[in-house]
Structure formats: structure tokens, C-alpha cells
């Protein structure tokens with residue numbers, strides 16, 4: 387019997403590429419005991435983002451979410467890391483950047499499709515197979531499953547790094563009632579390298595493999611409220627997500643996966659002009675970005691980040707557009723953020739618009755931001 391399951395697993399591994407899956411492995415469905423301790427500690431330290439499943443028992447015990455599980459099949463789908471002939475960001479035509487995980491079609495859709503193809507493939511061979519598939523939003527830790535299934539190691543930047551594919555991979559999994567023999571975890575690791583920890587702009591990687599998500603720019607770009615001065619400066623021109631700790635990783639050098647047609651980027655979406663984003667309505671946002679993974683929080687965080695990026699570029703030509711946001715945008719967070727950017731850029735027109743706004747503004751956070759911006763301009767004038 388064991389040989390039969392081994393044979394099915396071997397056949398499945400051979401079929402993976404034809405199902406659009408770049409790497410596949412099998413993990414046991416035993417409880418994730420060390421992960422559980424880790425998640426408890428993570429919560430105690432206040433390092434969670436709030437985007438993870440909150441029930442730690444369910445996260446770490448597959449038998450609580452699946453009747454008599456026998457194995458977990460982990461899959462990885464590789465994605466591109468390079469744009470071909472990317473448009474330049476230059477004075478007068480500044481551009482933002484979407485993280486690679488938001489290029490192409492939403493990876494949730496793509497991985498669900500690959501898992502559905504795999505389920506169909508299994509059903510043709512084992513008609514009474516039972517499965518529960520998930521990607522990102524499911525209860526399980528996709529990284530912990532992938533690590534146990536031998537897809538890669540759990541790296542210092544927190545990513546799962548495949549020795550062959552690097553970390554430019556999305557992860558998903560399928561709990562099953564099939565007693566497939568588990569794979570061995572990979573033996574490679576980060577060694578003495580610390581490039582990602584050194585490069586992280588906010589010190590969010592507090593120890594190897596330990597992230598304070600509250601300090602991670604990827605998280606900050608996905609929040610909806612006002613961002614603190616410290617983080618606005620560090621966001622740079624990122625519109626959604628952050629790739630820094632993967633870009634600097636030597637294992638990723640030269641790795642750019644172009645075999646998944648749906649995941650290939652559109653330059654104008656991946657590196658869009660900033661000013662047109664400021665006036666993008668909801669309908670236009672859905673048309674342009676609705677099919678990407680950046681859309682799940684709506685247009686507000688992306689527009690706020692576009693305002694921040696213009697401030698960080700100190701883009702003087704954006705002052706009239708930022709003044710329009712400051713005076714007319716119905717969302718206080720956008721008005722407050724525009725004040726910050728105008729304070730960064732400075733100049734007479736910005737100062738005058740901020741003075742006018744300070745007399746009209748009613749939102750407390752926006753008022754505070756306007757006053758800080760006026761203060762910043764005055765201080766620079768005095769210096």
C-alpha cells in the first residue's frame with residue numbers, strides 16, 4: 387500500500403509542471419508544535435500585522451479544520467522579478483512602484499486555479515479523495531507548510547527560499563485524506579549572510595526570521611489611516627508592498643520567472659505615474675487594478691502612498707495637484723497626507739495653501755498634519 391502512495395506522489399511530482407505548478411512537496415498533517423509557540427510569542431510581543439488568521443489552535447492543528455487529515459500537499463508558483471524596459475521615473479513624471487507580489491493577476495486566483503487543477507488530477511486517480519485547499523487567507527501558515535514539505539528553507543528575511551526558485555514564489559496548500567509519504571525539509575540555509583536584515587529600511591527584521599510586522603513597510607503600505615512621519619519618509623515611492631529584503635538576497639540574483647503567463651507585469655500598472663493616481667475614481671481603480679492583489683484594501687492606501695511618494699520626491703510640479711487634494715479630497719487621511727507632502731516640498735504656493743487649509747479644516751488629524759507642515763516650512767525658512 388505504501389508503495390502505491392509513493393507511486394502516486396511520484397506521478398504527481400511529474401505532472402506538476404503540466405498543471406502550472408513550479409514546485410510541489412508533501413508534508414505530514416501533524417500539529418505544528420514549534421510554530422504554535424512561535425505564534426503565541428509573536429502575539430505577546432505585539433508583532434502581528436492583524437492580517438493573519440487569529441485562531442492559533444486552528445493555525446497549527448490541521449485536524450481542527452479537516453476531518454482526519456493524512457497529508458498536506460504544498461505548492462509553489464514562481465513569479466517575475468524584472469520589468470522589461472521599465473519606464474523611467476523622472477522630474478515632472480514621477481512614478482511609484484508596486485511590489486512584485488502585486489504584478490500580473492492576483493496570485494490568490496492563480497494559486498486557487500492551480501490547486502483546483504491538482505484536485506481534479508487527484509480525483510481522476512483517487513475518486514474518493516477529500517481535500518481542503520487554501521492560499522494566503524486560509525487558517526494554515528503557508529510558509530510553515532512549505533518548509534515542512536521541503537519546498538525551501540525558512541530564511542532570515544522570513545521568506546521561504548527554494549534553492550532552485552529563490553523566494554519569488556507564492557505558496558498554497560491542500561490538506562488531504564491521502565496518506566502520501568512526506569518529503570524531507572531542505573538542508574540549505576542563509577549561513578552567515580545578513581544582507582536582508584541590514585537592508586531593511588525600518589529595522590523590521592528584529593532577529594533572523596523574526597519580523598515586527600508593525601514596522602514592516604509592506605504592512606504600512608496596506609494600512610488605511612495616517613502614517614507617521616518616520617514611516618512616510620521610509621515608504622519612499624512604494625505604492626503597495628515592499629521587496630527590499632528579497633531584492634538584496636544573493637539567492638535571488640538573476641532569478642526572474644516568466645513561465646506563468648497570467649503573472650507577467652504591465653509596466654504602466656507596476657510602475658505607474660503618480661499624479662494621475664491622485665484623481666483616480668473608484669470605477670477606474672477597479673478597471674485598472676481590480677484584477678491584481680493590490681486591490682484588496684481598495685484605492686485609498688494606494689492613493690495615500692502616491693501622495694507620500696510625491697512628497698518624498700520633493701516634486702515641485704506636483705504642488706497644484708497636491709493642493710487640490712488638500713483642499714478638496716473628501717477623505718481626511720488624504721488631506722492630512724497631502725499637507726505632509728506639501729510641507730516636504732515647500733515653497734510659497736504650498737505655504738499659502740496650507741495656511742488656507744488650516745482655517746477650513748475640521749478633522750483633528752488633518753489639522754495636526756497641516757500645522758506640522760506649516761511648522762516644517764517655517765523652520766526651513768529660518769535655517
Ligand code: B12
Nearest residue numbers: 424485522527528530540544545546556557595604627628
Ligand atoms: C500576515 C502576512 C503578512 C504580514 C506579516 C508578515 C510576516 N512575516 O509575518 C505582512 C503584511 C507584513 C506581510 C508582508 C509580506 N508578505 Co505576507 N503573508 C502574511 C500571511 C497572511 C500570514 C503570515 C504569518 O502568519 N506570519 C506570522 C509568522 C510568525 O509565521 P509564518 O511566517 O507564517 O511562519 C514562519 C515563522 O513562524 C517561522 N518560525 C516558526 N518558529 C520559529 C522559530 C524560530 C527561532 C525562527 C527564527 C522562526 C520560526 O517559521 C515559519 C515558516 O517560515 C501569509 C499567508 C499565510 N496564510 O500564511 C502571507 C505570506 C507569508 N506573505 C507572502 C509575501 C509574498 C509577502 C511579501 C513579500 C509581500 C510584499 N512584497 O510586500 C511581504 C514580505 C514581508 C516579510 N519579510 O515577511 C507570501 C510568502 C511567500 C514566501 N516565498 O515566503 C505568503 C506565504 C503568502 C502566499 N500564500 O504566498 N505578509
Ligand code: SF4
Nearest residue numbers: 586602603628630631
Ligand atoms: S518587506 Fe521591506 S520593510 Fe518588510 S522586512 Fe522586508 S525590507 Fe523590511
Ligand code: SF4
Nearest residue numbers: 541542576579582635
Ligand atoms: S539576504 Fe542572506 S540572510 Fe537574508 S534571506 Fe537572503 S540569504 Fe538569507
